[in-house]
Amino acid sequence: MNLKDALKRKLSKKELAMLPRAFDVVGDVAMIEIPPGLAKKKAAIAKAMQQVHPNIRTVCSKLGDRSGRYRLRKLEVVLGKGTETEHRESGCRFRLDVRQAYFSGREGTERQRVASQVKPGEKVLVMFSGVGPYAIVIAKRQPKVGKVYAVEVNPKAHAYASENVRINRVQLKVEPVCGDVRKACPALRQRFDRILMPLPKGAHRYLDVAFRCLKSRGVIHFYHWDREEDLYSKALRIIQREARKAKRTVRIANMQRVLPYGPGQWKICIDLQVSE
Numbered sequence: 001m002n003l004k005d006a007l008k009r010k011l012s013k014k015e016l017a018m019l020p021r022a023f024d025v026v027g028d029v030a031m032i033e034i035p036p037g038l039a040k041k042k043a044a045i046a047k048a049m050q051q052v053h054p055n056i057r058t059v060c061s062k063l064g065d066r067s068g069r070y071r072l073r074k075l076e077v078v079l080g081k082g083t084e085t086e087h088r089e090s091g092c093r094f095r096l097d098v099r100q101a102y103f104s105g106r107e108g109t110e111r112q113r114v115a116s117q118v119k120p121g122e123k124v125l126v127m128f129s130g131v132g133p134y135a136i137v138i139a140k141r142q143p144k145v146g147k148v149y150a151v152e153v154n155p156k157a158h159a160y161a162s163e164n165v166r167i168n169r170v171q172l173k174v175e176p177v178c179g180d181v182r183k184a185c186p187a188l189r190q191r192f193d194r195i196l197m198p199l200p201k202g203a204h205r206y207l208d209v210a211f212r213c214l215k216s217r218g219v220i221h222f223y224h225w226d227r228e229e230d231l232y233s234k235a236l237r238i239i240q241r242e243a244r245k246a247k248r249t250v251r252i253a254n255m256q257r258v259l260p261y262g263p264g265q266w267k268i269c270i271d272l273q274v275s276e
């Protein structure tokens, strides 16, 4: 049974047509965007979601887009209580409170794509690391990785990252660092083989830091977003401009869509092979 079937007796045909096609699930917390026309039906919708997915314990209504430095969104709890949960993904466990830290369960494939490229002995820097999913997936998938540093400015997300490193038993490989990438990364006084920049709305402002922290030859996974009609031009211009300033040469190894990022927009990733 799907959500529409479960609500057939509670909602009119017009209301059923307004139901969103999908919702997000992180651990046992579900988050759905309820259109204003269905505001009075949100309790019934939440109950139906639980009926269709019995593992869901809490249902939240999204009260807007992600915003602010920590990329959080306001949520109203419609059913259940807690918003702290544990999400499982490819053999890893991620604890977080969906109100206090960014996490998307839809990025599992992208995490595997990047982790599959990491070679034994590499030193990896994950900027904007949230509750630690990229760093932990890398350490689990490539147990011979040299070291992975995970830098995050939101203290609550950083605290969860530290807990997640412990529960996934990757303490010897992953080092969570709390701070702003601009200061915290150079302060590590190390150069990296690979740098991940998973902050589509803003990573471009830190490319100078990434070039400075990368070894003379290395890889950058650069995330950005743009409109469907022209996904990569702007990002490529920014990359070339910043590479020139840093006196580095870049070769584009791969460009790809990661996930839809709102109507007609996509989150993208460009993998860069960088040399002197």
Ligand SMILES: C[S@@+](CC[C@H](N)C(=O)[O-])C[C@H]1O[C@@H](n2cnc3c(N)ncnc32)[C@H](O)[C@@H]1O
Pocket: 069, 070, 071, 101, 102, 103, 104, 107, 127, 128, 129, 130, 131, 132, 133, 134, 151, 152, 153, 154, 157, 179, 180, 181, 182, 198, 199, 200
């Ligand atoms: C889009 S989220 C991605 C989090 C994580 N990589 C993931 O995939 O779940 C971006 C994260 O970057 C953090 N952030 C934003 N600006 C930052 C900065 N200047 N330095 C460090 N972290 C930052 C935010 O708090 C947020 O947790």
